[in-house]
Amino acid sequence: MKHTISVLVENQFGTFNRVVTMFSGKGFNVHSMSIGETESPEISRMTIVTEGDDKIIEQVVKQLNRLIDTIKVVDLSGSPKVERELALITVFYQKGNRADIISVSNIFRGNIVDINNKTITIEITGPPDKIEAAVNVLEGYGIKEMARSGTVALKRGEQVKGDKKELQQNNIQV
Amino acid sequence: MKETKPVMSGAEIFFECLKREKVEIVFGYPGGATLKIYEKLYDVDFLKHILVRHEQGATHMAEGYAKATGKVGVVLVTSGPGATNTVTGIADAYMDSVPIVVFTGQVATHLIGNDAFQEADIVGITRPITKHNFLVRDISELASSIRKAFYIASTGRPGPVLVDLPKDVINSVCEFEYPEKVEMRGYKPNLLGHQNQIKKAAERIRKAKRPLLYVGGGVIMSGGYRELHLLAKENNLPVTMTLQGLGAFPMSDPQSLGMLGMHGTYWANQAVNNCDLLVSLGARFDDRVTGKIDAFATGAYKIHVDIDPTCIDKNVVVDLPIVGDVKHVLAELAAEISSPPKIEEWWEQIHKWQEECPLHYEKHDGKLRSEFILEKLSEFTKGEAVIVTDVGQHQMWTSQYYKFNHPRSHLTSGGLGTMGFSVPASIGAAFAIKDRPVISISGDGGFQMNMQELITAVYHKLPVKFIIINNSFLGMVRQWQELFHAEKYSFTDLSDSNPDFQKLGEAFGMKSFFTNRPEEVDSILEEMMQIKDGPSLAEFRVEKEDMVFPIIPSGATIKEMMTKRLNPKEMI
C-alpha cells in the first residue's frame, strides 16, 4: 500500500541527501519525494510517497526518526489530509483536435500555459489520482513531455477551540 | 557589561574543544589539509597524539580504546586518501555501535567540488555508515559541530560521527564560545522505558516457566551489567550472550549458558528454541544469532529492550517492546519482580543439554589445536585479561573457550566482521588499560591486514601480547568451502605464502615465540606475561584443517546443527 509520509527536517546542508541515502541504503521504495521551506525558514518539510507492508512502513518511519536532522515524522495515511501535486504536460495537437484538448484540460481544471504550432502545455493541480486520470486521457493525443512535482500534503486542520496565542506558539505542526 | 569572548584560530578552537571534551588521546596521521592543526598540536600538551602507520589502524585503535573504556575514541586524518582510509573502521564502528569521532581534513571550501588535489567527498561517502556527520563550512559552526559530534557519538545508541574540516575554516579566526548544552530538537534519546511495559515484563518473568535472558552489547555499552547481574541472580535466570555481549555476565557463573547463535553452544541454542519467555536486552536479533527467522524461539513470549527503536520488530516481531536505556530498564525490572519464577525443571533440562553435547575437541593425539591454546589462555588469565580477537575461526573458538568474566574485556569486530581489527584495536585498548593484560588474537590471514601497526605498539612500549593462531589457511572460509562449497579450497591455502611470523616480530623489535607443540604453550604464555615493557608475539602453528563446532548453517535451525566433522563412512 502507498503511504504519504510528512517529515519536518532541519533546513541544513545535506539533510535531503541524508534522507535519500537512507532510503536507497535500506532498499525502501520511493514514489515521490518533495522538499520545500515551511513557515519557519530553518525547517523544511519533505513529503515522501512510499510503498510497503505495515512492517516496512514502520521501519521507514523509525529510520526517518533516527536521522539526527529529522524533527518530526508522521505517516499521513489513514488520517484526513490534503494532498496535491502539480503536473506540466505538453501534448501534440493536430488541426481539428486542439479544442478537444482544451476541453479535456478544462474538465480537469487545468490551465493552458503555453502553446505553439505543434504542442500545447497544460498545467494541472490536484490530488495524485486526478493527475493520473488526466495523464491517461492526454496520452491518447500523444504526450511530448511531462514534469510532475511529486505529492505535497498536509493533515487537515481540526476545528480549533481556544487560545490563538497558544496555537501560534505551537506553530510546528504536521 | 558584555563579556568578551576570546578570538581564536580554527586550529586553536579545535584543540580547545577537545580539551573541553576531556580527550586524552588522538590517533592520527598528518597531511596537507591538516597541517595547520598539526602545527598547533606541536604546542598542545593536554593530550597524547599517537602516530599510526595507516589511517585504518587509527580508526580501529580508536574503537579498541572506546570499547575498552566506554569513552569516545578520537581520530584525526588528512583529506582525500587519509579520509577514505578510515572508511572501513567507521563502518565497523557503525555496525558495532562504537563511539568514535573522526576528524578529516578537507580542501578549502571554495575548492570543494573542483576535483582539487586530495579532495574526496568524505561526508557523502560516510553518510550511510555514520550516526551523523558534519561538513563545517564556516568557522562560526566549528565549536558547536564538535560539541554535537561528541554528544551524538556517545549518547543513545553510540556510533561513529565524522567532522570534515576544510582548510580555510581551520585557518580563519573567530570568537570562541563552547556551547554549555547541546540542544537538538531532532535528537533526544529516550532513556527511561515505559513504566507499564516494565511492569508487564516483570510480571512475565515472575510467571515464566522457561525464561531466558538474551544479552547483547547494549548491556555493556549502557553500563547495565550490575543491574543484569542482580536481575539474573535474584531470579536464578539463565543467561545467554551474543558475541558482543560476552562478559556482560560472568561466563564462569553456572547461570551463564555461553554464546548463542551460529557457533553458540548446543545448550544455549536449545534454550532459545525451547524457552517460553525470551528477554532480549540490548541485542538486535542479528541473522548470525537467529538463523532461520521463522523457526527462532517460536514458542516464546518475546520482550525486547533496546534504546534504538529501529531495532525493534526489524528482524523478529516481538510481543513486548521497551524502548529505553537497558541499564535503567534492568534496574527497574529487578526492583519490580516480586518473587522469583519457579524454574527448577527448566534448569534440569538445561543441564541435560549441557551433558548431552558439551564443547569438544581432540586432546589426545599430541597435536596443537586452537581450542587448547584458548582454554589455556583462559585458565592462565583467569578470564581477567582484555582479549581482542580478529575475524574467523579463532574468533569463534575464543568466544567458546575463553571465559570472559568482565564487561569490556572481549573486543571484537562483530557486525562488520572486519579482518585486521585485532592488531590495531588491541593497541588502542592498551593505551587505556594498564592493570590487566591486553591480548590480541589473530589468524594468520587477518594478522597480515594491519600488521604495520605493530611498530606503533613497539614504539610506545605497550605490553600487548600478539598471538597468531596459524592454521596456514583462511580458516573460516576454508571451513565453509569444506562444508558448503564442494571442498573447492579456492585461494584459502596460505601454507606456501605466509611470512615467518617470528622473524617478522623480531624485525619490529619484539620478543617473539614459535611453537607447534602443545606442551610448549604454557611456558610461552608464561614468558609473554612477564614481558611488561613492550609487546611480544607468539605464533602457534596449529592443525591446518580443524573446524569450529558446533555450527548451525546460515539461515538454518538447530535441527541442522553440526556438532562434529562427519567422517566419510558416517556420511554414506
Ligand SMILES: Cc1ncc(C[n+]2csc(CCOP(=O)(O)OP(=O)(O)O)c2C)c(N)n1
Ligand atoms: C576484510 C575482510 N576480508 C575478507 C573477509 C572474509 N573472511 C572471513 S573469515 C576469513 C578467514 C580468516 O582467516 P584467518 O585470519 O587466517 O583466521 P582463521 O579463520 O583461520 O582463524 C575471511 C577471509 C573478512 N571477514 N574481512
